[in-house]
Amino acid sequence: MGSGIIVDGKIYSGSNYCAGEMGHTVIVFNGRHCSCGRDGCWECYSSATGLILSTKEAMLAHPDKESPIWKLVDGNLDHVSGRTAFDAMRAGDPVGKKIVDEYIAYLGCGLANCVNTLQPDILCVGGGICNEGETLLAPVREYVDREQYGGAKVRTKICKAQLGNDAGIIGAALLGK
Numbered sequence: 001m002g003s004g005i006i007v008d009g010k011i012y013s014g015s016n017y018c019a020g021e022m023g024h025t026v027i028v029f030n031g032r033h034c035s036c037g038r039d040g041c042w043e044c045y046s047s048a049t050g051l052i053l054s055t056k057e058a059m060l061a062h063p064d065k066e067s068p069i070w071k072l073v074d075g076n077l078d079h080v081s082g083r084t085a086f087d088a089m090r091a092g093d094p095v096g097k098k099i100v101d102e103y104i105a106y107l108g109c110g111l112a113n114c115v116n117t118l119q120p121d122i123l124c125v126g127g128g129i130c131n132e133g134e135t136l137l138a139p140v141r142e143y144v145d146r147e148q149y150g151g152a153k154v155r156t157k158i159c160k161a162q163l164g165n166d167a168g169i170i171g172a173a174l175l176g177k
């Protein structure tokens, strides 16, 4: 789960070019082990990989193969994707709804941390999961409004990144140029 900070039109890179790695700030103390070496990083819960792991864990805890969420993957956990929980929720599956609600809280928690640290004008959320659009972003905004310091009076705009999954590669090319 990558992130970057833009200040006055320029990338803020810190003292050693690693600033802005919000995905590796901890949101669950002693939580899931992260590839960076820490435990409980935001990335472990709010990346697509994290969502897929949460989905599999919830399905194993609710192994009813006749439920909508299990039918969506033909009873095979290898078929779980970042969409599975959302599709299950839309099909009326309570396990899918619970996974999505938790995912929204994890995403909102990390975004509220960003707001409380930087109070940016805008947070652009990218990646494949953003294809869920307002299904995801509307409740995330409500969460951040509730959690941010000082209340919702000074609002950071939270929106879908226009370049979606291509943001990283386009950004890298422009940086090279």
Ligand SMILES: [Zn+2]
Pocket: 023, 024, 025, 034, 035, 036, 037, 038, 041, 043
């Ligand atoms: Zn990490």
